[in-house]
Amino acid sequence: MKTTRSTAPAPTTQDEYTVDVFTVVNGAPVQWRIDTRTTLLEALRDSSGLTGTKRGCDQGACGACTVHVDGARVLSCLMLAAQADGRQVTTVEGLVGEEGQLHPMQEAFVRHDAFQCGFCTPGQLMSAVCLLREGRAGSDAEIREYMSGNLCRCGAYDNIVAAVREAAGGGA
Amino acid sequence: MRAFVYDCPDAVDEAVASVAADPQAAFLAGGTTQLDLMKDGVWTPDRLVDISRLPLRGILVESQQLKVGALTTMEQLAAEPVVAQRLMFVREALLAGATVQLRNMATIGGNLLQRTRCRYFRDPTVSACNRRSPDSGCAAVDGVARMHAVLGVDERCIALHASDVAVPLLAVDSTVLVSGPTGQRRVPLSEFWVRADEGPSIENVLGHGDLITEIDVPLLPNGWRSGYLKVRDRASYEFALTSAAVALQMDGDMIADLRIALGGVGSVPWRAREAEEMLRGTHVDPVRFEQAGRAVMASAFTVPGTAFKVDLAVRTLSRQLLTMTEATP
Amino acid sequence: MTAIQSRPGAPWVGQGIDRVDGPHKVTGTAPYASDVTMAGMLHAVVVTSTIAAGTITKIDTSALLTLPGVRAVFTHENFPRLNxxxxxxxxxxxxxxxxxxxxxFHGQEIALVVADTPQQATEAARLVEVVYAPEPALLDPADGRPEPLSYLPDTHRGDTEAGWAIADVRVGASYRTAENTNNPLGLMGCVAAWDGDHLEMHDTTQWPIALRQTLAAVFGVPESGVRVHVPYLGGGFGAGLNQWAYKLLAAGAARALGRPVKLMLTRPQMFRLVGHRPDSEHQVRLGAARDGTLTMIEHRATSLSSLDHPAVGLLTAGTPQVYACPNVATVERTVRLNRRYPASMRAPGEAEGNWALETALDELAYELGMDPLELRLRNVSSVVHPPSGLPWSSNALVECCKVGAEVFGWSRRDPRPSSMREDGLLIGWGMAAAFYGAYLAMSRARVTVYADGTAAVRAAATDIGTGTYTVITQLAADLLGLSPHQVDFQLGDSDLPAAAQSGGSGLASSLSNAVIDAVTHLHGELLDLVGEGSPLYGLRPDDVVCRDGALCRRDDPATQESIADLLAGQGLLEASGDGRVRLPDPATAGMCHAGGFGARYVEVAIDPMIGRLRVRRVVSVTDAGRVLNPKLARSQILGATVGGIGMALFEETLTDPDTGRVANGTFGDYLLAVSADVPDVEVIFVGEPDRFTPAGTKGVGEIGLVGVPAAIGNAVFHATGRRLRSLPITVDQLVM
Incomplete structure (x- = not known):
C-alpha cells in the first residue's frame, strides 16, 4: 500500500501548535490537521470517528486502546498522532472483512463469551490477533502471559484464553 | 497536557542542535514514560523533538559485544537470537519488563532514562518532592511507600529506578554512546545514573541536548549462564518489588566468576560488587549467598513501607544464585 | 414457567446461546457514552481539591478564560444553584x-473547565489556582466516632454469652479488608444536552430511572422531559448505582452554556469520585461443641465512610443467615471521615463479612481438629432460614459443598498445615461457603407483538455485561413462542418502562417477573381482539399462549388465531402488554425468599523463600436457582472469581495518612488481576429453580465473588500454617 509521508509540522499553514498527519487507517488514507498534543487514540476517535478503540486509563496501563501500527500492537494513548505519520494503523473496525464478515478472532470471542461489558474487547482483540502473528499462542500459560497487557475488569480471562486457543487452531 | 511545538528531524545532528538551542525543548522517543508524565503535568516541554525516525534502530552483532541502536525497541532486542544465547538475563528482564504493547513502543535508550514511578513525584499537586523541585522535601518518606527504593537513597528522596533491563545491562558493564552539543562521548552505565542520595533532582549525567545514540552491551563469554528473577505481586505486568540479575561461570561446584545487579531496590540500578567479591572463587553455599546479599543491603535506608525489601532482596538474590549455580549452562 | 415451547430449539431459557449483543461488542460498534458526539458539543474537565477539609477562600479563573478554546470555568461562585x-x-x-x-475530602470536585476540545479543557483545568483555608481533617479512623447504620440494626438471637460459656472450643480474632475501587474499564462520564426544559443525557449509570428522577429534581424540570440513554456501559460493579456529582456538573454546565457538554472522568478521578468498597474491620467470635455444632456466632464490624455520605455497610448482614446456630449477634458501625464517598462494589459488605466469618470458621475447624468442610455441613441450615424460622424458598448449599468437594478432590487433602509440597512449593487447599441475599425491585416491562410476526420487549434496564439483553430475549422468545432472533429487547433508555437497577443481583429476577406479567397482559389485549365466533372467544389470559405468530389455547394449541389476522381485523399494527413485578407477599408466602449459595475450593502454591503465591485451581459451585443461560452465567461466576482473587491478593486503595489523598490511584499502582494471575476456573451450577420468583432465578452477578477471598486465605493457612487476617495477602506477608 502506498503511503505518504509529511514533514510535520507545517508552520506556514497553521499556527505552530498544529500538525498535519498523513496516515493509512484500516487501508484508507487519512489526513488529520490536529493539535500537536493529540494522541493517536484521540485522533482515531475524535478526528476519524473510529470509536471502537477505547480509552480505559489514558496512562498506558490497561490496554483498551491497543491498535496495530505497522503490524505491531501498541498503546494508542501513549503515542502522539504525529508519530503515526506515514504509518499503517489498524483498529478493531479494520478486522471486519470487506463484506462485513467477522474476523475469526471476533467469531471466537463471541462463541466463547470472551467479554462481558465489552469495553476492553477491542483492545483484547487487537492484542489477540497480534499474539497469533507473534507466535505466542503455544500454550495457555503463554497466551495468559502475553495477553496480560489487557486488563478485563469483568474478568473474562478464561474465556479470552479459550477464544485465542481456538483461533490459534488448537481447538475449543 | 501543555501545548508544544512538534518537530521531527531526519538526522541526529539536527535533533541535537534543535534541542540544544532551546532550553524548553526535549527529545521524544517511544513516549511510554514521556507522554504519561506530560499528561500528569509533571513534565511540560514547549518543544518536542521527535527522534523516533532517526536511523538509530537496529542491532549490530560483533564478536564480543552488541551495538544496540538507542531506538531499538525492547521487543526487538528480546527477539535478537544472540541475546538468547549469550545474554539470557537481558532477554528475561526485557520480557518481564513490560507488556508486548509497551515493548513494541519503548526504546532501549528511553528505558535507561525512564523516570521514577513514585506517585508523589508524578502528582504535581504534591508540593514536597525534591526530585521535581529541589529543597521542597519528600512526601514519600512519610507517605505510602511500597514501590520505593532502599539503596542509594536517604530522607531527601526514596525514588526507585524501576527498569528491569537496565539491571542486567549494568551487570555486564554496558556503555552508552552519547551525542551532545559538544560532540560524542562514551559513558559506562556504572557512571551513568546519579543516586538520589547524591542529589535527588539529578538523575543521570546527561546534559541538555545530550542524546543516547547507542548502547554497547558486552556479550557474556561462552560457558557463562545468566538469569533474571523478578519478584512481584502479580504474575505479570508489574514493576519489581525486588529483582536479581545474575550471570556466572562455574568451575565444578565453584563459582569461577560472576556478575550481580539488583532491581527494585535502588534509586539507580544497583550493581552488587560486594556480593560478587564475596562469592567469586567460592563453592556453592546457600549461607554464603545470604551473607553476600546482606552485605549488599547493609547500607539500606528504609521507611515502614519499604522495610520488607531488605530481606526480600536478600532472598531474591539467594534464590537466583541457587538457580544459576544448579543450572546447566 | 408458563410457556409452551414450539419453535425448533425451544425452550431457549436454559440454553447457553451466544450473547445477542456480541457482534456489536467485537466490532467496536456498540455505542458507549464516551463514544457519543453532538453538534456544537463542548468538553468539560473536573478540577478537584488538594486538601481534605476546609474552605476555598479564593479561586481565580479569569486568566484561564483567555486560553485558546476555553469557554467557561465554573466554581461554587458561578455554578447554577441546584435543588x-x-x-x-x-x-x-x-x-x-x-x-x-x-x-x-481530598479530591472533591471544586471547579469545572469547559472548552472546545478535551486537550484545551484538560490543560486549563491543570492551571486553576485555588487558595484554601484548611481545617484539621478527620483522617484517622481511631479519631472517628463509630455510628450505627439506620438501615442495618444490630441483630440478636438467643444469648451469645451463654453460647460462649457452654462452648467446648472457642475462637476469636480480628479481620480486615482493604479499600477496593470498582474501576470498571469504561471511564464513567456523560454527554448532557438541553432543549428548553428538556434534558437528554448519555451516561454510564446502572440505573437510568433513578438518574432521570435525580436530574429532574435537581434541575426543577418535569421528569417527563428528562431522558437518559445507556444502551451500553463499560462495566460498573456498583459504581454506576449512585447519581454522582459529575452528572449534575455536566448537566448544569450544558444548561448554562446552551451547548451540549461531554464530561469524562479520568482514571485517577475514578478512584475518588464514583465510590469504592470501604475498608472494614471485623471482630468475630465463634463457640462450638466438641462435635462442631456452633453454640454462638458474634460478628462486630466497622467500615469507613465519608462525612456527607453514609456507609454502604452490610458487612454483617449475611452472618445470621446461613448456619443453624441458636445464639447469634451482629453489631455494625461506620466511622465518618474526611474521605471520598464509599458506595456499592460487587457483593458489597457480603464479600467482606464472608471473608471474616469463613476465615474464623476455618480457624475453628483447626481448633476442633475437624475438616473445614465437615464443620460447614454440620451447621448449615438448609431447610429453615434461621432468623425467621421459615423454610427457605430454595437452598442447595449442602449440595454446593459436596459437589465442589467431589470435583476438587477434597478428600485427598492432608489437613496438616505445610504438609503438601511439590517441587519446593507449599501447596494449600482451602474452602469457604458463600451466601448472597435475595434482592428484587420494582420493574416494569412492555411486550409488543407486530403484524410481521416479530416482537419487542422494552424496559429501562441496563446490561452492564451481565447478559440482560440476552437472557430477557431468551425468556421472551419462550413466552411468545418465537426464536430469539425474532425478539428485540430494547433497554438503556429512561423513556421505556421503568426498570430496576443493575444491582443487588436482582435485575434478571425482577425484569423476568415483569416480562412474564407483561405477556399475560398481552394475552388479554389479544383476546380483546377476538371475535364472538372464534374458538378463543371468552377465554382468559391464562388460558392462552402465543406460539408461532398465533394465539393458541393453552390446553389445545391447535385451536388458534393468527395474531396478524387479529390485528388486521381491528386495523392495528401491533399489540402490547404492560407488566410489572408481582410477587407473593413475603408475610403470607410461608417461606423465606432465598438468595444465592455457593462453595469455593481453591488450591494455592506458595514459594516461601520469595513469598510468591499463585492460585492454581478454583472450583466454584453455585446455587443460583434457575440458570437462564449457562454460558453467560458461567461468565458471571468466572468474572466474580477474578474479582475475588484481586480482592484477596492485589487490590488496596491507599490513602495518605497526613493529607487524605489517594496514594495509588492509577492502574500502574492499583493492581487488578491480569490474565496470568487466573487459573482455569471450574464453574458448576447446582440446585433447583427458586420457588419465590416466577422465573426461579436468584441472581448470578455477585455470589461468585463471595467466598473466594476466604477460600484463598484458608488455603494459605493450609500451605504455610500462617493465619493471615488482613487483605490483601501480599508477598511480604508470605516470605518464610
Missing amino acids: TPPVIPFGDTPVAPLQDGRIA
Whole structure:
C-alpha cells in the first residue's frame, strides 16, 4: 500500500501548535490537521470517528486502546498522532472483512463469551490477533502471559484464553 | 497536557542542535514514560523533538559485544537470537519488563532514562518532592511507600529506578554512546545514573541536548549462564518489588566468576560488587549467598513501607544464585 | 414457567446461546457514552481539591478564560444553584456539587473547565489556582466516632454469652479488608444536552430511572422531559448505582452554556469520585461443641465512610443467615471521615463479612481438629432460614459443598498445615461457603407483538455485561413462542418502562417477573381482539399462549388465531402488554425468599523463600436457582472469581495518612488481576429453580465473588500454617 509521508509540522499553514498527519487507517488514507498534543487514540476517535478503540486509563496501563501500527500492537494513548505519520494503523473496525464478515478472532470471542461489558474487547482483540502473528499462542500459560497487557475488569480471562486457543487452531 | 511545538528531524545532528538551542525543548522517543508524565503535568516541554525516525534502530552483532541502536525497541532486542544465547538475563528482564504493547513502543535508550514511578513525584499537586523541585522535601518518606527504593537513597528522596533491563545491562558493564552539543562521548552505565542520595533532582549525567545514540552491551563469554528473577505481586505486568540479575561461570561446584545487579531496590540500578567479591572463587553455599546479599543491603535506608525489601532482596538474590549455580549452562 | 415451547430449539431459557449483543461488542460498534458526539458539543474537565477539609477562600479563573478554546470555568461562585438531590435507597446522590466552598475530602470536585476540545479543557483545568483555608481533617479512623447504620440494626438471637460459656472450643480474632475501587474499564462520564426544559443525557449509570428522577429534581424540570440513554456501559460493579456529582456538573454546565457538554472522568478521578468498597474491620467470635455444632456466632464490624455520605455497610448482614446456630449477634458501625464517598462494589459488605466469618470458621475447624468442610455441613441450615424460622424458598448449599468437594478432590487433602509440597512449593487447599441475599425491585416491562410476526420487549434496564439483553430475549422468545432472533429487547433508555437497577443481583429476577406479567397482559389485549365466533372467544389470559405468530389455547394449541389476522381485523399494527413485578407477599408466602449459595475450593502454591503465591485451581459451585443461560452465567461466576482473587491478593486503595489523598490511584499502582494471575476456573451450577420468583432465578452477578477471598486465605493457612487476617495477602506477608 502506498503511503505518504509529511514533514510535520507545517508552520506556514497553521499556527505552530498544529500538525498535519498523513496516515493509512484500516487501508484508507487519512489526513488529520490536529493539535500537536493529540494522541493517536484521540485522533482515531475524535478526528476519524473510529470509536471502537477505547480509552480505559489514558496512562498506558490497561490496554483498551491497543491498535496495530505497522503490524505491531501498541498503546494508542501513549503515542502522539504525529508519530503515526506515514504509518499503517489498524483498529478493531479494520478486522471486519470487506463484506462485513467477522474476523475469526471476533467469531471466537463471541462463541466463547470472551467479554462481558465489552469495553476492553477491542483492545483484547487487537492484542489477540497480534499474539497469533507473534507466535505466542503455544500454550495457555503463554497466551495468559502475553495477553496480560489487557486488563478485563469483568474478568473474562478464561474465556479470552479459550477464544485465542481456538483461533490459534488448537481447538475449543 | 501543555501545548508544544512538534518537530521531527531526519538526522541526529539536527535533533541535537534543535534541542540544544532551546532550553524548553526535549527529545521524544517511544513516549511510554514521556507522554504519561506530560499528561500528569509533571513534565511540560514547549518543544518536542521527535527522534523516533532517526536511523538509530537496529542491532549490530560483533564478536564480543552488541551495538544496540538507542531506538531499538525492547521487543526487538528480546527477539535478537544472540541475546538468547549469550545474554539470557537481558532477554528475561526485557520480557518481564513490560507488556508486548509497551515493548513494541519503548526504546532501549528511553528505558535507561525512564523516570521514577513514585506517585508523589508524578502528582504535581504534591508540593514536597525534591526530585521535581529541589529543597521542597519528600512526601514519600512519610507517605505510602511500597514501590520505593532502599539503596542509594536517604530522607531527601526514596525514588526507585524501576527498569528491569537496565539491571542486567549494568551487570555486564554496558556503555552508552552519547551525542551532545559538544560532540560524542562514551559513558559506562556504572557512571551513568546519579543516586538520589547524591542529589535527588539529578538523575543521570546527561546534559541538555545530550542524546543516547547507542548502547554497547558486552556479550557474556561462552560457558557463562545468566538469569533474571523478578519478584512481584502479580504474575505479570508489574514493576519489581525486588529483582536479581545474575550471570556466572562455574568451575565444578565453584563459582569461577560472576556478575550481580539488583532491581527494585535502588534509586539507580544497583550493581552488587560486594556480593560478587564475596562469592567469586567460592563453592556453592546457600549461607554464603545470604551473607553476600546482606552485605549488599547493609547500607539500606528504609521507611515502614519499604522495610520488607531488605530481606526480600536478600532472598531474591539467594534464590537466583541457587538457580544459576544448579543450572546447566 | 408458563410457556409452551414450539419453535425448533425451544425452550431457549436454559440454553447457553451466544450473547445477542456480541457482534456489536467485537466490532467496536456498540455505542458507549464516551463514544457519543453532538453538534456544537463542548468538553468539560473536573478540577478537584488538594486538601481534605476546609474552605476555598479564593479561586481565580479569569486568566484561564483567555486560553485558546476555553469557554467557561465554573466554581461554587458561578455554578447554577441546584435543588437538593432526592433520597434514593441504595443509590444516594452525594451532596450537590459547587454549591459552596466547603471541602469534605481530598479530591472533591471544586471547579469545572469547559472548552472546545478535551486537550484545551484538560490543560486549563491543570492551571486553576485555588487558595484554601484548611481545617484539621478527620483522617484517622481511631479519631472517628463509630455510628450505627439506620438501615442495618444490630441483630440478636438467643444469648451469645451463654453460647460462649457452654462452648467446648472457642475462637476469636480480628479481620480486615482493604479499600477496593470498582474501576470498571469504561471511564464513567456523560454527554448532557438541553432543549428548553428538556434534558437528554448519555451516561454510564446502572440505573437510568433513578438518574432521570435525580436530574429532574435537581434541575426543577418535569421528569417527563428528562431522558437518559445507556444502551451500553463499560462495566460498573456498583459504581454506576449512585447519581454522582459529575452528572449534575455536566448537566448544569450544558444548561448554562446552551451547548451540549461531554464530561469524562479520568482514571485517577475514578478512584475518588464514583465510590469504592470501604475498608472494614471485623471482630468475630465463634463457640462450638466438641462435635462442631456452633453454640454462638458474634460478628462486630466497622467500615469507613465519608462525612456527607453514609456507609454502604452490610458487612454483617449475611452472618445470621446461613448456619443453624441458636445464639447469634451482629453489631455494625461506620466511622465518618474526611474521605471520598464509599458506595456499592460487587457483593458489597457480603464479600467482606464472608471473608471474616469463613476465615474464623476455618480457624475453628483447626481448633476442633475437624475438616473445614465437615464443620460447614454440620451447621448449615438448609431447610429453615434461621432468623425467621421459615423454610427457605430454595437452598442447595449442602449440595454446593459436596459437589465442589467431589470435583476438587477434597478428600485427598492432608489437613496438616505445610504438609503438601511439590517441587519446593507449599501447596494449600482451602474452602469457604458463600451466601448472597435475595434482592428484587420494582420493574416494569412492555411486550409488543407486530403484524410481521416479530416482537419487542422494552424496559429501562441496563446490561452492564451481565447478559440482560440476552437472557430477557431468551425468556421472551419462550413466552411468545418465537426464536430469539425474532425478539428485540430494547433497554438503556429512561423513556421505556421503568426498570430496576443493575444491582443487588436482582435485575434478571425482577425484569423476568415483569416480562412474564407483561405477556399475560398481552394475552388479554389479544383476546380483546377476538371475535364472538372464534374458538378463543371468552377465554382468559391464562388460558392462552402465543406460539408461532398465533394465539393458541393453552390446553389445545391447535385451536388458534393468527395474531396478524387479529390485528388486521381491528386495523392495528401491533399489540402490547404492560407488566410489572408481582410477587407473593413475603408475610403470607410461608417461606423465606432465598438468595444465592455457593462453595469455593481453591488450591494455592506458595514459594516461601520469595513469598510468591499463585492460585492454581478454583472450583466454584453455585446455587443460583434457575440458570437462564449457562454460558453467560458461567461468565458471571468466572468474572466474580477474578474479582475475588484481586480482592484477596492485589487490590488496596491507599490513602495518605497526613493529607487524605489517594496514594495509588492509577492502574500502574492499583493492581487488578491480569490474565496470568487466573487459573482455569471450574464453574458448576447446582440446585433447583427458586420457588419465590416466577422465573426461579436468584441472581448470578455477585455470589461468585463471595467466598473466594476466604477460600484463598484458608488455603494459605493450609500451605504455610500462617493465619493471615488482613487483605490483601501480599508477598511480604508470605516470605518464610
